[in-house]
Amino acid sequence: MKGKYVIFDLDDTLMYEIDYLESAYREIASLLDEHNKDHLYQDMITWYYENKDVFGLLEEKYSRAKIELLDIYRNHFPVIKIGKDVREVFNYIIQNSYKLGLISDGRSVTQRNKLKALDIEDFFDKIIISEEFGSTKPDLRNFEIFMDNENFEYFYIGDNTKKDFIAPNKLGWVTIALKDAGKNIHKQDFDVAQEHKPQFIVNSLKEIVNLIN
Structure with a gap:
């Protein structure tokens, strides 16, 4: 046999890959705006489902967004x-x-x-x-x-x-x-x-x- x-x-x-995405977005929101991280996270999720350029919008809003958002997304240790x-x-x-x-x-x-x-x-x-x-x-x-x-x-x-x-x-x-x-x-x-x-x-x-x- x-x-x-x-x-x-x-x-x-x-x-689910979406769970990884949500984990990365939470990490990024916390790094960019610790005091308003929950609100920023919700904005990012909304932008995502509206098919908007999430990272582009973050770079317009936060000068510190030049901290390689894509690298954070790819390299963070996810909460899944x-x-x-x-x-x-x-x-x-x-x-x-x-x-x-x-x-x-x-x-x-x-x-x-x-x-x-x-x-x-x-x-x-x-x-x-x-x-x-x-x-x-x-x-x-x-x-x-x-x-x-x-x-x-x-x-x-x-x-x-x-x-x-x-x-x-x-x-x-x-x-x-x-x-x-x-x-x-x-x-x-x-x-x-x-x-x-x-x-x-x-x-x-x-x-x-x-x-x-």
Whole structure:
């Protein structure tokens, strides 16, 4: 019987990227205006949802905004939490001696800080982050690196129909999309070419347990 390798995307799959954004905005608001940080934070969130240039508006309002807002956004240690579903699924995977992997596009410090804040970094047998690895999804290499043993069945769980499922579909993996519950930064579109489509769509991560059995 083949072993099982269950590999996840990070942003908007294991955590909501909007939670990271909100954490960064709170950090920036506190640095720019400690006495009015809550009001400034609310302004920033409003600007964001109005599709305005948040950092540009901050630079107009605060001369000290030249303190590299983008660097603060990318490098801050976020205040974020892992969902109950993620813990339950990870526990199931570990209890059944399946292997656990992660493929995530992004900067090393940003993605590693997310994993540390969520307290899940040590769960994974292998982590591929694009800046560290040198290529981004849907490059086949980001996925093939996991295929060092032919005695495994591979599962990939993601959310982004533009790039998440192309490579694992080509490699014959089981591909699963976590349906957007209305919080994803990048909106899903399942009306795409066949190579972009996941084989399964779930409403919660707990549903993947039945698919990997």
